[in-house]
Amino acid sequence: MLDERKRVDDLEGLDGPAIAEMQNVSKVFASGDGVHGINLSIPSGSIFGFIGPSGSGKTTTVRLLTSVLEPTEGTVRVMGEDPAQFTDKTRSRIGYMPQLSVLYPNLSVWENLRFFASLYGIGRDRSSLDKVLDLVELDSHDRKRVSQISGGMRRRLSLAAALVHDPDLIFLDEPTGGIDPVLRRKLWDHFESLRSEGRTLFVTTQYVGEAAYCDYVGVLADGKLLLVDTPTGLRHAAFGGDVIHIDFSAHPAQDLVARVAVAVGASQHEFVSARRVKLVVEEASEALPLLGSFVSDEKIDVEAYEEFQPPFDDVFVELIEQHMAADTDDGVRTQSPGGP
Amino acid sequence: MFKVNNYVRAWAFFRKEVADLVRQPKLVVTLVIAPFLILALFGAGYRQTNSPLRTIFVSADEETFHTVIEPRLAELGDALESAGVTDSRESALGLLRSGQVDVVVVVPDDPEATIRNNEQAVFEVLHDQLDPYERATIGLITKAAIDAVNRSILEGLVAEGQVMSDDTLLSEARQTSTALRVAMEEGDQLAARNERNRLTDQLDAWASTEQGGSTGLAADDPGATPAALRDRAEQLDVSSQNSSDLEAVRALESDLIELDDAAAEFRSIEPMVIVSPFEVATDLVGSTELSVTDFYAPGVIALLLQHLAVTFAALSLVSERSLGTIEIFKVAPLRATQMLVGKYFGYAVVAVVVAFALSGLMFWGFGVPFLGSVADYAAVLALLVVASLGVGFVVSSVVSSDTQAVNASMIMLLLSIFFSGFFISIDRLVPEVQAVSWALPITHALDSLRDVLFRGSGIDLRTTLALGGGALALFIAAAVLTHRRLTAD
Numbered sequence: 001m002l003d004e005r006k007r008v009d010d011l012e013g014l015d016g017p018a019i020a021e022m023q024n025v026s027k028v029f030a031s032g033d034g035v036h037g038i039n040l041s042i043p044s045g046s047i048f049g050f051i052g053p054s055g056s057g058k059t060t061t062v063r064l065l066t067s068v069l070e071p072t073e074g075t076v077r078v079m080g081e082d083p084a085q086f087t088d089k090t091r092s093r094i095g096y097m098p099q100l101s102v103l104y105p106n107l108s109v110w111e112n113l114r115f116f117a118s119l120y121g122i123g124r125d126r127s128s129l130d131k132v133l134d135l136v137e138l139d140s141h142d143r144k145r146v147s148q149i150s151g152g153m154r155r156r157l158s159l160a161a162a163l164v165h166d167p168d169l170i171f172l173d174e175p176t177g178g179i180d181p182v183l184r185r186k187l188w189d190h191f192e193s194l195r196s197e198g199r200t201l202f203v204t205t206q207y208v209g210e211a212a213y214c215d216y217v218g219v220l221a222d223g224k225l226l227l228v229d230t231p232t233g234l235r236h237a238a239f240g241g242d243v244i245h246i247d248f249s250a251h252p253a254q255d256l257v258a259r260v261a262v263a264v265g266a267s268q269h270e271f272v273s274a275r276r277v278k279l280v281v282e283e284a285s286e287a288l289p290l291l292g293s294f295v296s297d298e299k300i301d302v303e304a305y306e307e308f309q310p311p312f313d314d315v316f317v318e319l320i321e322q323h324m325a326a327d328t329d330d331g332v333r334t335q336s337p338g339g340p
Numbered sequence: 341m342f343k344v345n346n347y348v349r350a351w352a353f354f355r356k357e358v359a360d361l362v363r364q365p366k367l368v369v370t371l372v373i374a375p376f377l378i379l380a381l382f383g384a385g386y387r388q389t390n391s392p393l394r395t396i397f398v399s400a401d402e403e404t405f406h407t408v409i410e411p412r413l414a415e416l417g418d419a420l421e422s423a424g425v426t427d428s429r430e431s432a433l434g435l436l437r438s439g440q441v442d443v444v445v446v447v448p449d450d451p452e453a454t455i456r457n458n459e460q461a462v463f464e465v466l467h468d469q470l471d472p473y474e475r476a477t478i479g480l481i482t483k484a485a486i487d488a489v490n491r492s493i494l495e496g497l498v499a500e501g502q503v504m505s506d507d508t509l510l511s512e513a514r515q516t517s518t519a520l521r522v523a524m525e526e527g528d529q530l531a532a533r534n535e536r537n538r539l540t541d542q543l544d545a546w547a548s549t550e551q552g553g554s555t556g557l558a559a560d561d562p563g564a565t566p567a568a569l570r571d572r573a574e575q576l577d578v579s580s581q582n583s584s585d586l587e588a589v590r591a592l593e594s595d596l597i598e599l600d601d602a603a604a605e606f607r608s609i610e611p612m613v614i615v616s617p618f619e620v621a622t623d624l625v626g627s628t629e630l631s632v633t634d635f636y637a638p639g640v641i642a643l644l645l646q647h648l649a650v651t652f653a654a655l656s657l658v659s660e661r662s663l664g665t666i667e668i669f670k671v672a673p674l675r676a677t678q679m680l681v682g683k684y685f686g687y688a689v690v691a692v693v694v695a696f697a698l699s700g701l702m703f704w705g706f707g708v709p710f711l712g713s714v715a716d717y718a719a720v721l722a723l724l725v726v727a728s729l730g731v732g733f734v735v736s737s738v739v740s741s742d743t744q745a746v747n748a749s750m751i752m753l754l755l756s757i758f759f760s761g762f763f764i765s766i767d768r769l770v771p772e773v774q775a776v777s778w779a780l781p782i783t784h785a786l787d788s789l790r791d792v793l794f795r796g797s798g799i800d801l802r803t804t805l806a807l808g809g810g811a812l813a814l815f816i817a818a819a820v821l822t823h824r825r826l827t828a829d
Contacts, residue, residue, distance in 0.1 A: 063667075066670075066671045067670060067671060068667050068670050068671060068829075069829050070829055084827075088673035089673075091671065091672060091673035092672075092673045094671060096667075096668060096671040096672075098664055098667050098668065100664050102663060102664040102665050102667065102668055103663075104356065104360060104663070104665075106359065106360045106363045106364065107356065107359055107360065107363075111355075111356070111359060114352070115352050115355075115356050116668065118348050118349055118351065118352030119349060119352065119668070119669070119672040119673075119674050120672060120673065121345035121348050121349070121673075122348070123348045123351075145363075161668075
């Protein structure tokens, strides 16, 4: 299990000038799918996570930022340039790992990596290839043909290909897909070390829990960017504040729970189980001392109380449900004026 | 630095393409071994002559068939094999339908009467061949058969004429005319009168004979017919010695000598020579005699090299797209020309190895003649490969799937088979269609390869310009189109 709280705390307050921006960017394909009205600013030297369900537009956004696609509307600037006009120098500062493993099956692991390194002008520098192969733990498989290695190893090799030229801005489209949790953790550690060296990473993922590793997270659904915030901010946004769980010794009366909620300034309260109650407060760090004093003063029989960190899966589901509910409300509203 | 990167990127593609191809042994087998086996099979199995046409004759008069027609068919050698004669057209057609014979020849009824009626007697030829070339072969062989029959009949008639022209009356008349002239010149009137009377009798007798009355060896001279000669002899005034009478007797003697000599000459010439005075003798100038395998060998190599170059290149960019690598190329600082140069060299090296292997098999395995220089031969193949790669890359930059790329290369192969001169000479095509031929790289290469191999010529300027210029134009077109692909959505 990821130590989400620690990471989020460590990263809070990190900020920097934007290395990439999107203003009112839309890309609409012939099918009508795409992304719509994206406004985004990626701080330099950060890990920017991009989370959304399959088909929500994550890959399209990455492609718009990397010059693979051109927007139908809006402006994209990456390192101060329009991606359609990227200079060779700018391109050489960008690393890109596509969603699918893009490798040559008849070539060996080493040959594939050497080929992609050559695209960035790396000729005979074997050390950079060794280093990145070591990072993705493929150094002992360098002679194997790609057709003979597993899907996870291919993802790792693709990641190595994106990193081999030591780029400043790295776009990783689901880099940890198909990779075991231990290696995923190692890769995130490496992403953090890259970030600490001043590099910027834009990472899409379907592992919602990985949002905790990011400095900023964008949540995407149906081609629309719902919000961008820090991981802590996302929790706030999802539940309306911090969550506190109180375990009573016995099933508490409704009026007692209501009094506790008022005492700590909770905006919501509800039973999670017969003896456990969930409170939503603005700031858990301020509410917890108040709660301690109140139960002591009122001699309420409480076994335990603590801040609850909802898993990011729950955060994500909550945000998507809110988005869908808002859409439904919009639909009702637009239909109302025409109704009987 | 930029130049180094150019080299590094192009070299990366070169190395990648070579390794990718070399590691597909089945591909190498289909590229080298399979075409070689096809060529070997074709060379071993191809017959330079047609199978004998199994022919049944329909004739109401079997005796005439056996005596007049059948003996003359032997002239055709193995081209026609007689399956006998029948008087039933239906049974002959039954044999044709069941595949027991190839042709039914219906001999005309009473051909002599038809001919005497100033009409040609028609041999009816029936077959069930759909193949236009086989139909043409049947037409040629049966025509040759009828020509043989006609010629044989004519030879017989000539031989008969020669026998008949052995005319002692004419020779005697010639001698008598000489004696008459001598008697008149000497003024011996009695002798002259006797000789003239004898001459008129002889000419009378000659004129009354079949050959004398009808042959008319000097028929183009009305005064030299037997009757006219007899009249001229009778009108001579043998008592006179004036010059006009002497001139007349000398002219008569001269005509008879000429007639007698002509008859002797006619008898001395073979009937076959008279009936077929002209024959054809062909000889190949500036080359060596070639077997069918020899002739087609350079075409097979050129066709194969063009096909593999077009296919490799046509699939190349499409494969990058389907694999997804094109997306990485779009992000990387890569130019279309760097990618193309690397791929060109990669595929060219593989094609050169294939060409070397096939050529070795062709020259050392099949003993195909090689009169020209290796440098010219290699230059033609190299230009062909580069131009063909250009075609393939242009195709690859406009198609959107593997299937489309393979179809395009197959269409190119079909065009090349039919229009390059591989099977049929492009001279048989109308000029407008020949433009298609000359738009194909293989047409130039094949023309030049045959000259280099079989005539010992060098690569000519036209081929160099056509293939070299075409290759350059195609490279530029491929670079522009590939650049668009790399920058488009």
